Amino acid sequence: MNVLVWIRRDLRVTDHPALVRAAALGRVLPLYVADPADWAGPAAAARQWEFVAETLVGLRADLADLGAPLVVRVGRAEEVIARLSRSYRIDRVLCLHRPGHPVPAGVEEVGPDAPLPPPALTPVPGVEPGLIPAARALGLAPDPCPHRQPGGRAAALALAESFAGGRGAEYPAALLSPVGGDRAGSRLSPHLAHGALSAAEVRALLPGKLPPRAARAFLDTLRLPPGQAPLPEGGDSRHLAAFAGAQTGLPLVDACLRQFRATGWLNARGRGVLASVAVHLLGLSVQDAGHVLGRLATDHDPAILWPQMAGLAGASARIANPVKLGQDHDPQGRFTRRWLPELAAVPDSHLHAPWRWEGAGRLLGRRYPEPVVDPTHAARDARDRLGPVRRAWAAPHRTQDLVLVEGTAASRPRPASAQLAFDL
Structure with a gap:
């Protein structure tokens, strides 16, 4: 029996029940499909694909050691699977179960199991492995991320x-x-x-x-993401370019955005602050804010991003106070000045609200932008929109900072929150 194993977001050989089952059934064709449509969305970025490509290199070597090298194809998954099934007389197609991601007809999902060692594989003969495409082959623009984590x-x-x-x-x-x-x-x-x-x-x-x-x-934190929630529509797009370009004039916000851009990673609290500022203070739509944050994140997964973004408009929404947060968590400005060296001359007492500094006229609108909103007035307007029972998100608070996409059941449910990414 020839068995095709469709590998999606399970780029490993250890603890892979679909590979184990396929190995027990007969010859195995491990397949990864790079679908340009998956990389055409506004939250997709080359940094994400480059991380995946590095991981595929390691996966290909690991599978070769087991006996059946990884086959990579570019195209629509359904068409690629159908074509390979005809060409190599595939009897069954398996993949790991992934909640919220239905599979085409004829693909059998394999649920999670106890951690499993990698199996020895017998390959389907005669299959050309194919090249791992470059980001430009998937239509992705250059995306400098000098401190991105390596994949693999x-x-x-x-x-x-x-x-x-x-x-x-x-x-x-x-x-x-x-x-x-x-x-x-x-x-x-x-x-x-x-x-x-x-x-x-x-x-x-x-x-x-x-x-x-x-x-x-x-x-x-290693739990399933909540189901997809409806996203509120609308929003003020006037401040979108400032947010995407880390030019909001709010130092903590711009510093977090610049770190995110340079590394592809920002901790969950930082992402939550960015999302709250974007939606509540800058008036961006949840979709626009999510697309910016998704493009910056090497760990972007729509199944996590959008339910968490939807929580911004729900009962648990908090309004971030970037000035107070900066004063509380970066009082001496080490983090902020690292990413915003143009603020080196601003004293600590005014670093997170430089418009209050007596030397602001020599800086703002020249080397650093004036704030696109008055954060105090914007927060007041946001509270009026959201309703009277809201608290400003300024002091540290106890939180679980996010979830993971994995095929194991959560130990207990957790409501969607304003947090955006892994608490990892």
Whole structure:
């Protein structure tokens, strides 16, 4: 029997039930399809594909070691699968179950199982592996991200080991700051989002290595995303270019955006602040704000982004106060000045509201933009729109900072929140 295994966001050989089942049935053709339509959306970016491409290189080598190298094709998945099925007499097509992502007729989904070792594979003979396409072949524009995390399972395992070996000891307290988390966060989210690691593997790694509280807090984040929620429409597009260009004139916001642009990663609290400012203070639509944040994120997954964005307009919405947050979490301006060197001369007391500084006339509108909104007035208007029972999001608050896309059941449900990305 010839079995095609369609690999989607499960770019690994370990803990892959579909590969295990296929190996037991007969000869195996592992397939990854790069569909240009999937990369044509406004939240797609070359940094995401380049991360995936690096991970595919490692996956191809791992599968070759097992006996059946990865086949890569460009096109619509249904058409590619149908063509290969005819050409190589494929009897069955398997893929891992992914909640919220239906599969075409004739594709069998395999549910999660206990963590499984990689199986030995017998290949379907005569299949040309194909090239892993460059970003431009998928229609993606150049997207400089000089400090992007490298893709690949080896990089994922190294991060997981360093997190379990000490970096995660202060988790999750160290992530309450929107400017923190570079060290204390695992930074595993891109690898988990694209499946180079499974949640089950991470669960097996952490117990006994991290302090119990830190391990429990981290493991609690490895849960399914909420279902797709309807997105509110409308919004003020006048400030979209300023937000996308990190030119809002609100220093903490612009610093977070510049870090996000340069690294492809920002901790969940920082992403939540950006989303709240974009929607509530700048008046952007949830869709426009989400597209900007999605393009910046190496770990972007629509199944996580959009339900979380929808929560911005719900009962749990919080209005971020970027001035107060900056004063609380970056009082000496180390983070802000790192990403906004043009503010080097602004004293600490006015760094997060430079328009109040007596030297503002020499800076604003010249080397750094004037604020596109008055944050105090914008927050008041947002509270009026949202209703009377809202609190400003300024002081640190206890939160679970997000979820993961993996085919295991959540231990308990959690409502959608204003958080945007992995608490990792």
